[in-house]
Amino acid sequence: MRIILIGPPGAGKGTQCQRLVEYLDVPHLSTGEMLRAAIRAGTPEGVAAKDFMEHGHLVPDTVVLAMVTKRLESPDCRIGCLLDGFPRTLPQAEMLDELLERRAMTVDGVVELAVPREELIRRMLARKRADDNPEVFSKRIASFENQTAPLLDYYSRQGKLATVDGLGDADEIFGRVRTAVEKFAKRPGRGGSR
Numbered sequence: 592m593r594i595i596l597i598g599p600p601g602a603g604k605g606t607q608c609q610r611l612v613e614y615l616d617v618p619h620l621s622t623g624e625m626l627r628a629a630i631r632a633g634t635p636e637g638v639a640a641k642d643f644m645e646h647g648h649l650v651p652d653t654v655v656l657a658m659v660t661k662r663l664e665s666p667d668c669r670i671g672c673l674l675d676g677f678p679r680t681l682p683q684a685e686m687l688d689e690l691l692e693r694r695a696m697t698v699d700g701v702v703e704l705a706v707p708r709e710e711l712i713r714r715m716l717a718r719k720r721a722d723d724n725p726e727v728f729s730k731r732i733a734s735f736e737n738q739t740a741p742l743l744d745y746y747s748r749q750g751k752l753a754t755v756d757g758l759g760d761a762d763e764i765f766g767r768v769r770t771a772v773e774k775f776a777k778r779p780g781r782g783g784s785r
């Protein structure tokens with residue numbers, strides 16, 4: 592299956608993705624991770640991305656898209672994948688659809704992890720990461736609300752969106768995620784991959 596997990600920064604996407612890749616037994620494609628690895632390795636993509644990331648801005652679509660395209664074309668992704676942190680803008684979503692269509696592939700479903708803003712801020716204050724200082728974090732929330740939230744509408748119109756309550760403990764939330772994914776699997780007309 593080819594699934595997208597969408598959620599604002601601090602929603603617990605990382606934890607749920609880990610469980611979901613194990614459950615689905617597909618590769619985990621996290622653009623945040625790919626970008627951080629590219630920065631560590633000093634690749635041209637990493638060099639292009641570094642400044643944007645450090646300031647809480649999105650990396651340009653072209654940079655991210657080149658990375659994802661390469662990854663989606665590797666043989667292990669033929670059975671499906673979990674997309675985490677991508678697509679993050681409407682153009683990225685449209686480009687992903689085109690890219691998959693040309694390869695007779697499709698997105699089977701999109702899970703939105705919904706968490707209220709006040710809770711995201713509370714969680715951010717309780718953890719520590721380089722791009723997690725309050726100012727950068729607010730920018731990441733703003734870019735989610737302005738640039739990523741419109742995707743929910745895009746996928747909802749395609750009948751592919753399942754919104755999951757992201758409050759509660761991780762097991763409980765994963766139960767909801769799994770239920771959503773099981774429904775995608777039963778949907779008529781879904782792509783041929785598992």
Ligand code: ADP
Binds near residue numbers: 599601624651655
């Ligand atoms: P989070 O989901 O907590 O925001 P990620 O690890 O997914 O964290 O992303 C970290 C940063 O990497 C983002 O704030 C952004 O700068 C960059 N990034 C990741 N994925 C994308 C993408 N699809 N498009 C543009 N920028 C991205």
